[in-house]
Amino acid sequence: MQRAANSDRPAAPDRAAVPPALSPATSARPPSVPAPTSVPAPSSVPSVRLADLETLWFQVGGTLCNLACTHCFVSCSPTNHTHELMTLAEVVPFLDEGAALGVKEYYFTGGEPFLNPEMEAILALVTRSYGPATVLTNGLLLDPERCRRLRAIAEEGDYALDIRVSLDGPDAESNDAVRGPGAFARATAGIANLAAVGLNPVVTATEVDDGNGTPEGKERFFALLRALGIAKPRLKLLPLFRIGAEAERAGAYESWQRLAAGDEGDLGFDHLQCNSGRMVTGQGVWVCPILVNEPAARMGPRLADALGPAALSHPACWTCHAYGVSCRT
Amino acid sequence: MSDRLALERARLGAHRGLATWGERTVPLAEFRVAAAAAGRALADAEREVARRALLERPRDPTPVEGPFARIAVFGGIYSNRQALAACLADAAARGVEAVYCLGDLGAFGPHPEACWPLLLEAGVRSIQGNYEQSLAGGRDDCNCGYTDPRDNHFARLSYQYTARNCSPAFKAWMGALPARRRVRVALDAENPGNELLLVHGSPRRVNEFLFASTSPVALLSMLCAEERCDGFLCTHSGLPWVRTLPDGKRVANVGVLGRPANDGDRRVRYAIVTAGPTGVDVEIVKLAYDHDDLAREMRAELLPEEFVETIESGWWTTCLEVLPSRERGLSRF
Numbered sequence: 001m002q003r004a005a006n007s008d009r010p011a012a013p014d015r016a017a018v019p020p021a022l023s024p025a026t027s028a029r030p031p032s033v034p035a036p037t038s039v040p041a042p043s044s045v046p047s048v049r050l051a052d053l054e055t056l057w058f059q060v061g062g063t064l065c066n067l068a069c070t071h072c073f074v075s076c077s078p079t080n081h082t083h084e085l086m087t088l089a090e091v092v093p094f095l096d097e098g099a100a101l102g103v104k105e106y107y108f109t110g111g112e113p114f115l116n117p118e119m120e121a122i123l124a125l126v127t128r129s130y131g132p133a134t135v136l137t138n139g140l141l142l143d144p145e146r147c148r149r150l151r152a153i154a155e156e157g158d159y160a161l162d163i164r165v166s167l168d169g170p171d172a173e174s175n176d177a178v179r180g181p182g183a184f185a186r187a188t189a190g191i192a193n194l195a196a197v198g199l200n201p202v203v204t205a206t207e208v209d210d211g212n213g214t215p216e217g218k219e220r221f222f223a224l225l226r227a228l229g230i231a232k233p234r235l236k237l238l239p240l241f242r243i244g245a246e247a248e249r250a251g252a253y254e255s256w257q258r259l260a261a262g263d264e265g266d267l268g269f270d271h272l273q274c275n276s277g278r279m280v281t282g283q284g285v286w287v288c289p290i291l292v293n294e295p296a297a298r299m300g301p302r303l304a305d306a307l308g309p310a311a312l313s314h315p316a317c318w319t320c321h322a323y324g325v326s327c328r329t
Numbered sequence: 330m331s332d333r334l335a336l337e338r339a340r341l342g343a344h345r346g347l348a349t350w351g352e353r354t355v356p357l358a359e360f361r362v363a364a365a366a367a368g369r370a371l372a373d374a375e376r377e378v379a380r381r382a383l384l385e386r387p388r389d390p391t392p393v394e395g396p397f398a399r400i401a402v403f404g405g406i407y408s409n410r411q412a413l414a415a416c417l418a419d420a421a422a423r424g425v426e427a428v429y430c431l432g433d434l435g436a437f438g439p440h441p442e443a444c445w446p447l448l449l450e451a452g453v454r455s456i457q458g459n460y461e462q463s464l465a466g467g468r469d470d471c472n473c474g475y476t477d478p479r480d481n482h483f484a485r486l487s488y489q490y491t492a493r494n495c496s497p498a499f500k501a502w503m504g505a506l507p508a509r510r511r512v513r514v515a516l517d518a519e520n521p522g523n524e525l526l527l528v529h530g531s532p533r534r535v536n537e538f539l540f541a542s543t544s545p546v547a548l549l550s551m552l553c554a555e556e557r558c559d560g561f562l563c564t565h566s567g568l569p570w571v572r573t574l575p576d577g578k579r580v581a582n583v584g585v586l587g588r589p590a591n592d593g594d595r596r597v598r599y600a601i602v603t604a605g606p607t608g609v610d611v612e613i614v615k616l617a618y619d620h621d622d623l624a625r626e627m628r629a630e631l632l633p634e635e636f637v638e639t640i641e642s643g644w645w646t647t648c649l650e651v652l653p654s655r656e657r658g659l660s661r662f
Contacts, residue, residue: 008534052533053383063349068340080344082360101383102551105543131545132653160542160655180337200654232657234650247352283364293349295363304376305369307383 044261047309048269054105055277055328056098056303057289060086060122061110062282067138069179070249071168071208073241073316074293076111082293083111083281088118088125094280095130097303106133107328109289114141120149127157134329136204139165140183142190144197151197162329163201164236165191168208170220178208188228195229202234202329213237239323241290241316253315263321272317273326274310278303289327290316386555389526394454395513396522396604397426403599404431404458404529404564407587408438408491410447412597415618416586417451423601429510431564432458432529434503435491436471437588437639438623439630442499457506458529458565459536463488464495465504474536477650484648486633508535511558516604523559523579523609525602530565532556539563539582541570542655549580560609562600567591567645568656569598569613581611589643591652591660595620596643 062083065076074082095106106126113119113135126133142165154161165187169175172184179187194201203221211217218235225233240246242253259269269275279286284298285306291297291314299306312321319325348360371379401420406413420428430453435441448455457465459472471488475481495503509532515522531537532552549572553560560579568591569584584590584598596615603610620640627637635646644661652660 050383063344068337068343070340075344075349077344078341080347080349081357082344082348082350099545099547100551101380102548104545104548131548132543154655158542159545160653162654181334198658200658232660232662234657243351244349252352283361284368294351295360295367298364298367300368301370302376304379305371307379 045311045313046259046261046264046269047311048272048274049309050278050307051270051275053098053101053103053276053278053303053307055107055273056094056103056105057107057109057277057279057327058086058091058094058122059083059110059279059281059286059289059292060091060108060119061113061116062086063293064111064115065138066112066115066140067180067183069168069245071178071206071240071246073244073246073290074111075244080111083283085111085116086280086282088121090282091122091280092125094285094303095126099130101303101307104131105328106131107136107289108133109136112138112141114146120146120153123150123161124153124157127153127159127161130159132160132162133157134162134164136164136166137190138179138183139167139187139190139201142193144193147190147193147197147199150194151199154199163194163199164204164329165194165201166204166206167221168206169212170217170224174209188224191225191230192228200230200232200234202236204236204238206238206240208240236329238327239319239325241319243290243316244293253318257315257318259312259317259321269312269321271324272312272320273328274312274320277328278306288320290320384551384555389509389511389556391507391509391511391526393511393513393524395427396515396518396520397512398514398516399423399425399601399603400427400429400512400514401425401599401601402429402431402527402562402583403586404583405433405436405567405585405587406430406444407433407436407585408441408444409587409597409618409623410438410440410443411620411623412586412616412618413444413447415616416597416599417447417453419614419616420599420601425601427512428453429512429527429562430455431527431562431583432456432506432535433460433564433585433587434458435460435464435495436487437627437632437636439626439632441491441494442496445499445502454510455506456510456527456529457503457508457535460488460491461503461506462535464492464500472536473648474530474538475648475651480648480650483633483635487636490630490632514602514604514609516606520604522604525579525609526556526558526561528561528563531563532561536565538566538651540566540568540653540656541572541582543653544572544580546572546574550574550576550578553578553580562602562611566651567648569600571611571613577608579609579611581613584613586616588639588645591643591645591656593643593661595641 062085063076063080068077168178175184205212222233279289284301287297287310347354348357510527567585571581583600601612
């Protein structure tokens with residue numbers, strides 16, 4: 001995997017004075033949860049500057065989902081209102097602020113974004129007036145009518161519309177063990193509906209099954225997608241973050257799985273997505289899409305409040321660095 | 330009801346009135362209060378300072394060349410000597426005053442060093458692409474910026490062949506090329522004309538892909554403002570486009586000389602940039618060349634048949650996963 005730095009530019013020195021978000025010195029934890037004793041001292045926690053705001057994420061589906069996957073790092077479910085759905089009116093000021101800062105691509109996630117009654121209006125607006133949009137869905141609500149409307153949005157906009165559908169196994173048994181009974185049948189029907197109108201989704205699979213990432217595992221996904229009518233299958237694999245529901249399923253991070261100054265080695269930390277992106281929820285701007293269930297990862301109410309460096313103090317930061325993770329397609 | 334379904338129902342309803350804070354659940358209000366207290370809310374003036382600090386760049390000391398009334402600009406030769414020769418002849422016939430190359434001299438084609446004398450004889454003004462940076466720096470990979478394993482597999486084959494077939498002197502010459510150039514395109518010396526920035530991938534990154542469907546006008550405007558230029562020209566992605574910004578500035582991807590533009594047309598692309606009374610005109614030229622001769626040489630060098638197929642068909646067969654959905658949808662493979 002390529003892990004190029006997100007910019008050739010040197011850091012702007014005048015932004016280094018802003019205190020990093022999520023630094024142990026400022027992080028708030030629920031009173032019921034003692035701070036892990038293994039948190040490195042603040043002075044040894046590395047941080048990452050924001051080189052450019054290239055990628056702007058929206059938690060437009062909140063933490064509400066029509067599934068409750070056992071590996072969900074934000075523990076989304078039909079009853080999880082930690083973050084609420086975002087309205088079009090809430091999204092627009094961040095689109096305007098982001099455009100002025102040179103955002104290159106917009107991502108929409110949740111929860112399940114298509115639970116949001118304004119999701120299609122948001123995608124139409126973004127691809128017409130702002131830039132390329134990608135929506136991350138579980139595929140359950142991709143009925144033929146919606147797919148026809150999405151096709152129209154994809155054709156009429158100035159910019160590309162991409163749809164990412166999550167699957168965790170190439171068959172019902174492996175997929176539904178994680179995503180819930182019936183999820184495979186409905187998601188694959190949704191993918192077939194997309195294919196029928198000429199939309200080619202990116203299927204995102206996690207490495208919840210060790211075999212998914214092997215050449216044979218990928219070929220099983222490709223074969224499935226071809227059978228669903230996708231001539232040019234696209235697949236993105238993501239490692240798991242051991243937070244949220246996944247921490248209950250597979251266990252939380254070990255105490256050594258944290259970044260400290262010096263861990264960057266020759267690679268540096270500029271390949272991390274917090275070097276080039278931010279996440280907007282109904283409660284403000286967060287450092288990245290992974291940490292929206294950590295209040296300490298909230299950087300402020302507006303994008304301008306969130307342009308400072310991010311401290312790599314959360315164990316999930318270790319996963320991003322060790323595995324070269326980017327939530328981008 | 331089976332145990333599994335009962336468990337599923339319990340999980341679906343587990344968060345009623347609760348927020349998920351890391352691995353714990355807490356009352357919703359507790360999360361909301363903690364989140365609202367985190368981070369910083371800057372005053373309006375501070376926000377403006379923060380925005381400017383993100384966007385501000387030091388003034389670029391790159392000297393401005395020209396003025397020229399008409400220039401030719403190409404990128405991505407990819408060792409396609411036949412297309413390079415055809416381009417130089419075509420540009421001369423169109424009366425250009427200078428010829429610019431935006432980098433990536435080597436890649437899919439044969440005998441990379443054969444392009445070098447053509448560039449020198451024609452006085453082509455070149456900048457480095459990621460290929461030149463990697464070859465001159467002795468890196469083991471082209472740093473094209475692909476993320477897909479199949480793309481990277483073919484990129485490695487290309488790069489290893491090119492690295493083996495470039496002399497130390499050629500690599501040293503690549504290492505001495507500038508990373509960017511600036512050129513004034515104007516009707517005459519009295520006319521201010523337009524100052525264009527010439528880069529490989531984008532003004533901010535040598536391997537950034539700027540495709541038509543994924544390059545917002547607002548981003549291009551911001552990059553022009555940061556660089557204090559009247560427009561910029563780039564290559565790297567392989568597919569040409571021209572965009573006029575709301576303030577009249579021109580930004581273009583000039584495409585590549587080395588392989589066709591993935592549209593079933595075997596011709597390759599480059600740009601003719603001409604000064605006009607109110608700005609510059611960017612024409613993307615479709616250039617025919619002796620692709621049969623190139624295909625013969627590629628097969629003689631035992632280069633992957635996938636690369637030859639692209640030359641003979643006009644459709645990309647490799648390095649496709651990087652294409653955005655719209656461009657991929659128009660592609661055969």
